[in-house]
Amino acid sequence: MEEQIKSVFKSLKVQYISFWIVPLLLVVVGEVELLPVGIKADSVRAVYVFETVGILLTAISVPLSLKLFSLVLTKKIDHMTFPTALSRYMLWSAVRLALLEFAVVFNLAGYYFTLSTTGALCALIGLTASLFCIPSEKRMRAELHINKE
Numbered sequence: 573m574e575e576q577i578k579s580v581f582k583s584l585k586v587q588y589i590s591f592w593i594v595p596l597l598l599v600v601v602g603e604v605e606l607l608p609v610g611i612k613a614d615s616v617r618a619v620y621v622f623e624t625v626g627i628l629l630t631a632i633s634v635p636l637s638l639k640l641f642s643l644v645l646t647k648k649i650d651h652m653t654f655p656t657a658l659s660r661y662m663l664w665s666a667v668r669l670a671l672l673e674f675a676v677v678f679n680l681a682g683y684y685f686t687l688s689t690t691g692a693l694c695a696l697i698g699l700t701a702s703l704f705c706i707p708s709e710k711r712m713r714a715e716l717h718i719n720k721e
Contacts, residue, residue: 629678629694680695
């Protein structure tokens with residue numbers, strides 16, 4: 573049982589670190605201008621679309637990723653057997669980070685394509701929301717109601 577908990581916790585840490593590596597790589601690629609920086613900056617329509625979709629995506633994904641995990645945890649995972657609950661916990665943690673990751677990457681891409689700071693701000697909001705998803709073994713045990721033996 574302890575080995576399974578340690579394994580899931582290591583996987584959660586890898587997921588979280590991967591979550592941060594992708595935006596950092598995108599920023600590095602954008603700053604060294606390997607991306608077509610400012611390619612849509614002169615198109616008012618493209619800027620409007622990127623800003624609007626980015627804002628809506630962030631406004632939907634941040635609360636959804638945080639609240640959805642809580643709801644799934646209380647409604648479904650609490651009623652499962654231990655091995656199934658652990659695997660579902662890891663799955664829904666990945667889904668939560670994927671929702672945030674999509675919003676962050678879209679907004680960073682929008683920032684570099686349109687040079688609009690709205691994309692950067694929305695990406696920062698998504699990255700800040702990920703700080704509420706930092707995995708810890710103590711938190712995982714508390715959420716899954718596992719007592720340390």
